[in-house]
Amino acid sequence: MRAVLQRVSEAAVDIEDMRRAHIGKGLLVLLGIEVGDTESDLEWICGKVIRMRIFDDLDGVMNLDITQVRGEVLLVSQFTLHANTAKGNRPSYMRAAKADEATPLYLRAKQLFSELLGRPVRSGEFGANMQVSLVNDGPVTIMIDSKLRE
DSSP: OEEEEEEEEEEEEEETTEEEEEESSEEEEEEEOBTTOOHHHHHHHHHHHHHOOOEEOTTSOEEEOTTTTTOEEEEEEOGGGGOBOSSSSSOBOTTBOOHHHHHHHHHHHHHHHHHHHTSOOEEOOTTSOEEEEEEEEEEEEEEEETTTOO
8 A cells, every 4th residue: 555645735536527525734645555454554554644744743754644734634545656667658447455455444544544633534535536735745755655664
């Protein structure tokens, strides 16, 4: 499982020209679910995201996590995070989990993020063609992978 975190001052998801979700200060989390990912991968990713100290304290040092700044989370499914570009110029997405495997984990991720954050998480729609907009604050963008556990 892979996640790209972007610290944002605001972010939104539109589907078919309709605003689906919007957040202010917080994190846009792009989540890619891989074939064979488990609840353990999910728990590690969600916990790591929520505990990531990438928000400024009073001294301007990235020392606070999202709960400490009362930030919001916008969760968006992103199968292309598992693109394999080793052969040719057309990415392969064979490692990305199919909908029957990925959908339950994505829905569980939304639930777990909400539990850890202590309030509802906004989200896109799994499998939909979405237009994601954001104002990356910093910019701060971090990639994490449950298989690497770095």
